[in-house]
Amino acid sequence: MTEELLVPTRERLLQAARELIEEGGYGAASVVAIAGRAGVAAGTLYRHFSSKEELFVEVFRSVCDREVQAMAAAAASMPASSTHVDRLVTVLATFARRALRRPRLAWALIAEPVDPRVDAERLAYRERYSELTAEALRAGIAAGELPEQNVELTAAALVGGCGEALVGPLSPLASAAPGSQEILPALETFVRRAVGAV
């Protein structure tokens, strides 16, 4: 066990699970595989988590938190003069860009089936994504940049649409990157139109 004395076992298990999920989805992340990659025996996992499910929930949370932070950070780092629409587009484009960079992980977070408890987490984060989007929409409407609309539905459709538009082409082991170059600008156009921006 002269392995990673630097990183505590619990962390290594979480990281191993994250990597395995990213590479091959939940199916590839068996207890034996996770423990193996972390450099410990299967039983050790249960010294740190009461079940595999609990570990998954924690992985899910940490990854989603990172995504939410990245989106919020992207919006926050824009010049103060930016329009609300530009901010919204940036948030969604950030979501899309990061998903494209890690398609398997994105698929796992957005749609891949899992145990109910993990699924509940998914729901919660879907909410947060939508909420981020909805806030931007409301600001845009208040500022007169956007027309009145059903904010919740538009937000959900945008988040879902971006997700599926990306996951669809890229999820099933699709080749390298058919055209990530074209995808992002086209998606931006889509978003601008969908929200009713001039």
Add this chain to the structure above:
Amino acid sequence: MTEELLVPTRERLLQAARELIEEGGYGAASVVAIAGRAGVAAGTLYRHFSSKEELFVEVFRSVCDREVQAMAAAAASMPASSTHVDRLVTVLATFARRALRRPRLAWALIAEPVDPRVDAERLAYRERYSELTAEALRAGIAAGELPEQNVELTAAALVGGCGEALVGPLSPLASAAPGSQEILPALETFVRRAVGAV
């Protein structure tokens, strides 16, 4: 076995599987449950299908075919004077309306995880949905009703967006129908804007 002598066992198995999936997803559709509901023993399933997977693929196909037909029929039954945009909206609204009526089934068709072979079918039908949508888009563009755009991406985003916008609010045992009344019109607005219709 004086049961449904009217319907052959094979059909009854398919129907039982469809119903179970609609009620509780793939997880609820075990071989024993399917056979039980069809009024036969588990082993009998294998007299008619080489595996559970094969049965699922067939269920999946028949349900999706019905959906595609319904969407095409809705468009075909419109007055000849209808605009291409109206046809597109009708196709997607039909999709949405039917999905809302059977949320669990829609979830199973759109996103619920399954065996790879069934997943392959999903991909194929997603293509067909997108293709239906893309055709309508192209017609609208050719007729000058819509601006130029990345047709494939817009189509995918619309199909995905409609799917997720519906599945999101309604998939996880959400209460009766929070507001299906508001959903459809809002979705129509979303679609019209997203494609760039005036």
Add this chain to the structure above:
DNA sequence: TTGCCATGTGAATCCCAATTCACTAGGCTT
């Protein structure tokens, strides 16, 4: 030194659903 606790081990066990198979049972043909 002794005892205790946290951590780790990994083979054995448990679980659960798919699948098999030896065995009816009814009908049709010769």
Add this chain to the structure above:
DNA sequence: AAGCCTAGTGAATTGGGATTCACATGGCAA
């Protein structure tokens, strides 16, 4: 009637992965 085929049965088997548990090991406090 005898042979054969299709459809059905359901207990037993399989298979794969999660979970348990009896057994180390090493540090640290009394």
